[in-house]
Amino acid sequence: MPFVKSLLLLPFAVCLGHAGLLPRQNDQSAQNAATSLKLLYQNNLNASDDNNHVSFILTDPTSQNAASQACAGIGQSLLTAATAQNFSGDLALSLNYESFAGRTSPDQQFWIDGASIAVSNQSFTVEQQKLSGSQLPALCSNNANASEPQNSTATPSNSLSLQAGTNTYQGYFNKKSFRFLGIRYAEQPPGFEHSQLYRAENEVINATSYGDQCLQSGGGSEDCFFLNIQTPYVPKAGSQANLRPVMFWIHGGGFTGGTGADPLSDRSNLASREDIVVVTINYRLSALGFLAIPGTNITGNYGIGDQVTALQ
Structure with missing residues (x-):
């Protein structure tokens, strides 16, 4: 019964303050080595x-000269004026939210292909001339068409690589979120023992598919x-700016079934709609x-212990 399962989940849906995936500052291979990345989708x-x-x-x-390179770094291109106009409602609502959240100014201009653009409500002003010396956020395309789990x-076109600690995490994105799946948080313990935090170092971790x-x-x-x-935001390497709240979601199922990887547990809509990081x-x-x-030494509550380890 989905309704009953939702009731069971409510006590476990907790916000853990602000957090982010913070790569090493000296890793130039990470796609957020030089810039933060915010996925905008009017969901x-x-x-x-x-x-x-x-x-x-x-x-x-x-x-302006570096804007196209910033987009190319994630396999995308600068947004065209035609796309901005064709999807003006989506773009205006998303950018107005960024202004409301205090991350851009109300009259902020953005680089697009060959021009800059300013958005006010759902009206656009496109400036074709070069703004000499201006530093503006770039609006990149997102050619990922997939939106559901x-x-x-x-x-290769929607991959995303970043550093966290000494490890490199290879994830990807769809229309709604940056996705890092199947990340090990503990080794399998021997027999009936509590799990211990996974402490791998200097590993390349494939985070593109769910674990068992x-x-x-x-x-x-x-x-x-x-x-x-799943997150709508990846901060620049080493940055603590604009980090999002984290929701730690523990699946229901009466402690006998369930998984954090079934389609109904896919939290891309939650991350996208609420602008939060979901684990x-x-x-x-x-x-x-x-x-x-x-x-005996079989003392129980190993599942609860796993939840604590995952929180760590």
Whole structure:
């Protein structure tokens, strides 16, 4: 019963303050080495209407000459004036929200292909002349057409690579969010033991597909210690500016079933609509997660322990 499951989820949906994925400042291979990346999509939560809307990627202020390079760095190009005009409602609403949130000024101009653009409500002013020496945010295209979990896959054109600590994480994006899936948070513990935080260093981690769900009646694996991150914002390497709140989402299922990776648990709509970072997790279920035998070292609550490890 989806309604009952939603009620079970409410106590676990907690905000953890501001957080972000912060690459090493000296890693020039990361696509956010020189700029933050904000995915803009006017999400009306109507999946049947997704094909009628486009999303955009906004960079930090840069010179006009460097704006196209900033877009090319993520496999995109500067937005054309025709696309801006054809999807003026989407663009205006998204940029007005950025202004409302205090991240741009109300009269902010943005670089597009061969020009700059200013947005006021749903009216546009396009400046064809070069603004000598100006540093403006660039509006890049987002050619990823996929918008739902069942059709979102990583390809060379929508890949995204960034650093967190000493590791490189390879994810991707669709219309609605930057996606980093199947990130290991713990090694599989031996037998009935509590999980320990995964502390890999200097690894390249493929975060483009979900990890196995935890063992349950519908299948799964005992090695299921994975979490998933969906975010509309990736900060510039080393930056603490404009970081978003994090929602840590623990799936329901009565501690006997469920996964942080099923389509109904895909949180791209939540990340996009609410402008937050969403983390979903797997944790051990049924006997593997909660068996306790008095008088032995099998003390139970391993599934709750996994949730704590994932929070760490």
